[in-house]
Amino acid sequence: MAAAARLRPSRGVLGVVLSVFLICGVAAYTPDDNYLVSCGSSADTQVGQRRFLADASNPGAVTLTSPQSAAVEASPGAVPPSLRDAALYRTARVFSAPSSYALAVRHPGRHFLRLHFFAFANEAGYDLAAAATTLEVSTQDAVLIERGLPASAQGQDAASSSTPVVVEFLLDVARDTLVVTFVPLDGAVAFVNAVELVSVPDDLVTAAVPLQTAHRVNVGGPAVAPDGDALWREWTTDQGLLLDSWSDAVTREVSYNGTLSRQPGQATVTDAPDAVYGTARELVLMSNSTPGKKQMAWQFDVDAFSAYLIRFHFCDVVGKAPHQLRINAYVDGSNALKDIDLGNGVLVFPFYKDFVLPASAASGKLAVYVAPWVNEIVMPAAVLNGIEIMKMHQSAGSVVVVEPARRAARSRLAVVVGSACGAFAFVAIAVALAIIILRKKKKKGSTEEETTKPTQTQSTTPWMPLLGRFSIRGAIEPAGPPSFSTATNTLPASPMAAPAATAVVPSYRFPFAVLQEATNNFDDGLVVGQGGFGKVYAAVLPDGTKVAVKRASPESRQGAREFRTEIELLSGLRHRHLVSLVGYCDERDEMILLYEYMEHGSLRSRLYGRGHAACLSWAQRLEACAGAARGLLYLHTAVAKPVIHRDVKSSNILLDGELTGKVADFGLSRGGPEVDETHVSTAVKGSFGYVDPEYCRTRKLTGKSDVYSLGVVLLEALCARPVVDPRLPRPMSNLVEWGLHWQGRGELERIVDRRIAATVRPAALRKYGETVARCLAERGADRPDMEDLVWSLQFVMRLQEGDGLDFSDVNSLKMVTELRPPTPPRRQREAVDCETGSVDEGDGVTDDDYTDASMRGTFWQMVNVGDR
Structure with a gap:
């Protein structure tokens, strides 16, 4: 028997089986959104x-916004009658300028968007084959x-004039309108x-x-047309994809x-119709099969250097008993x-498994x-x-959005109505301002975000799953009537106020499976902090981007509030x-954040010589501190x-x-005072x-709190x-007290x-010391x-770069025994035993080996906020 031989049931029997599947195997599914648009018809x-x-x-x-478009029909004979769904491909909408279809979304969430293209010949003279490229x-x-x-x-030739091309996307639509723009x-x-838009x-x-x-692909079965699938998907056969040369088996x-179980x-x-789960390709092993080739193999054309989500559909339709069929893929x-146990205790049990493949090879x-699952002759051997x-x-490109004309009309109507009601609006605004002023007076002194009742080192938000998933995305409408705009895939400058110009914000929600793959299932060997x-893991995304993945632990004292704050x-x-921020993941009750990877770690770790750096x-050090100051200035x-x-x-x-x-x-950041306010009242948080x-x-x-x-x-x-170093006596134990002294x-x-003392210029140190002292002033107004x-930091760097300045002669500058002032025994005991109440430590101590309790016991210069 030839190695690639295939045993097939008669087509008559298979046709009957398929008919039963099509009648009984497609359960009724009614999508909230189901737009089917015949373009140009x-x-x-x-x-x-x-x-x-x-x-x-x-x-x-459905709104067509097409300032320059034409409805075009195919020339006689250009669409073969034998072509499936031929009626759909006899017309097209042709655009000579950016144009769009805007589709109202009733149910935000996941949708299939299918775009149909057929480059037919036409008497209008449009070269659709060239347009396809x-x-x-x-x-x-x-x-x-x-x-x-x-x-x-799906195996179709994009530029062919005889083969339709259906391009299908699965999108997570979070808007009330999806605008699909076509650009020549x-x-x-x-x-x-x-155009099809179907919610799933x-x-x-x-x-x-x-x-x-x-x-x-319906492996081992016939093609399934859209009418045979609950979500109107098309399944092709695996003919032409099976690699005969990779297997000596049949x-x-x-x-x-x-009936499937x-x-x-x-x-x-x-997920897949009965027509898929009820048919399969089975591997039949022969006694003379070559070791290492006891397998079925398929080969697919894909885009090089792209990541793929691969879903395997399994159903044991050949086993005689549970747990008999186990496979590797x-x-x-x-x-x-x-x-993988295909029976799992139940025969003919449909299920699927997903696998994420990073960027593929250049081929x-x-x-x-x-x-x-074992390299020996077993039957049944494997099915798919x-x-x-x-x-x-x-x-990677720049999105082009052509808003529907009705929005521009709505804007113009608003202007007319606003003009007609101007007097009434003026009175209403005056009354509203008076109410706001009265309310502000009543609210003065109250907290805006959190209770002022002191807590004793309790977490602000307990570990809990996010209540209601969210994606950071949105469409910011233009202020004026123009309906055409272009924007890159970047983020607005601020989450506090919408920019006047149109912006487009992509989703940053990563699937958990991608992060598992990138971190080798969160291997502790990849922990960098x-x-x-x-824990924080070093990881590489499928596109080659190196990122830091911070995954919340169940014992974390920070929770959903901090997680959401960071993302927003x-x-x-x-x-x-x-x-x-590169992205986040909140699947499976996880709270995971992805950041750009910082090769040299934290300033703290580099100051204390962690590792071999x-x-x-x-x-x-000056440049790092000045950079941090610039970042904070941007925030402020x-x-x-x-x-x-x-x-x-x-x-x-x-x-x-x-x-x-x-x-x-x-995670602990929050909005500062408004223009007419001096501060915001909130519970104490920080490290x-x-x-x-x-x-x-x-x-x-x-903002002066950040300055301090x-x-x-x-x-x-x-x-x-x-x-804070609890091993030292007070005031040496507190660096602020010691430095100001x-x-x-x-x-x-x-x-x-002492490692840098010889390189610090006196003039730069004097200015630096003055700057530090001003930042650490007790009153915020003095900072x-x-x-x-x-x-000031830029000036210090200029002084440090200057020539002709003398250096101080400093020896053994960090020998604390030489600098220790006399401290009465009573004061030493007080420094160790004194508790200063609750300061929420946030992300707290990461590099020191001292306990939080010891550090609180030495932070003696702070008031006991727990008693207030």
């Missing part, structure tokens, strides 16, 4: 069991098709024959990025004509699935293998029922000296309502590959040793010793880190603004 088009509505004669939920398609959030249709979409490029035109169950696939269907197509919580008919040499080929390969679509929130804040802020020079001044970090410390200042200082960890004492006493938060915390960091960078005496050089602090 003057009449509705019946396609199978579905009716596509003409785009020009059905106004309402140049057009661009985008939504408000992403560029879906960039510079021409995919070279291969290079002087050509753009076109489309039909939100748990169909959990992925943050858009997914583009590359292949959907494969055969099998089918099952009974679908289990609760497992695959439903919306491999993708491009990776062990995708290992020892653009993807191989899938299925084999028995279906496979879906979905490209994780990463948009750990704080109060949880960083998704709207971008600055060279702020650590950028070289000591930072004085100039590098970039938006109308400032953002106060509240957790500035050396472990939250990270260093990139060029040792540029960037501010990180915004022990860095918190502003005035903020602790009064609970009044201002950065002043502590400046002193720490100069001396390279912990802010020597600065007051004009002898700050005596406590400079500089962040802008002044940035200027």
